[in-house]
Amino acid sequence: MxxxxxxxxxxxxxxxxxxxxxxxxxxxxxxAGPARQxxxxxxxxxxxxxxxxxxxxxxxxxxxxxxxxxxxxxxxxxxxxxxxxxxxxxxxxxxxxxxxxxxxxxxxxxxxxxxxxxxxxLDRDALDLLLDNEPTSLLASVSALNTLVHQKLPGPMVW
Missing domain, CATH: 2.40.30 (Elongation Factor Tu (Ef-tu); domain 3)
Known part of the structure; x- marks a missing residue:
């Protein structure tokens, strides 16, 4: 424990x-030459x-x-x-x-x-994602996805 x-x-x-x-x-x-690391x-x-x-x-x-x-x-x-x-x-x-x-x-x-x-x-994938994308656009996309999933899409279907 x-x-x-x-x-x-x-x-x-x-x-x-x-x-x-x-x-x-x-x-x-x-x-001679560069140091090794x-x-x-x-x-x-x-x-x-x-x-x-x-x-x-x-x-x-x-x-x-x-x-x-x-x-x-x-x-x-x-x-x-x-x-x-x-x-x-x-x-x-x-x-x-x-x-x-x-x-x-x-x-x-x-x-x-x-x-x-x-x-x-950050893990390697998160780092690569942030380095490859403009952070403001990425955050706007995440916000838009959150709004879509939690506010616009219908709730779970009950069978």
Missing amino acids: PILWPEILPLPTVQGYGIRPGEAILRTEME RKRFTQVPSRISVRWLMKREQFALFEAWYRWHAKEGGEWFEIPLLGGIGLVDHEARFTRQFEAKLVGGVLWEIASELEIRERPT
């Missing part, structure tokens, strides 16, 4: 949020700098979840995180202990870094 980020806790803030992809390419400089791994973990703002009760819950469910941050868990395709569930784990400081005597600011197994991206 996967470990889930508690829905009662906030998601990371956008302030301080950053994605740092891992190095997927091994580069070898040559004595090759892909080292098929799956390259990325690191995400995260920051949360939590009320006292939320921070208490976070600390307990971190200790018991995330096993002091060592276990993989599912959490919605931002990326190029929007807010998507990621498989993540902590790469270092979190740091917490009290802000304004009311909120806790928690900062850490997460490692994600794989950054969700």
Whole structure:
């Protein structure tokens, strides 16, 4: 059973949020001619700098979840995180202990870094479709198809 980020806790803030992809390419400089490069791994973990703002009760819950469910941050868990395709569930784990400081005597600011197994991206077919078509026309076509299917066509036939 996967470990889930508690829905009662906030998601990371956008302030301080950053994605740092891992190095997927091994580069070898040559004595003469261009350097050689090759892909080292098929799956390259990325690191995400995260920051949360939590009320006292939320921070208490976070600390307990971190200790018991995330096993002091060592276990993989599912959490919605931002990326190029929007807010998507990621498989993540902590790469270092979190740091917490009290802000304004009311909120806790928690900062850490997460490692994600794989950054969700558009698949190859979606990429090719978007590169081969003008995005505004494509979105208009999708909108027109949606209107046709959901508003103009008759409902399902009952036999």
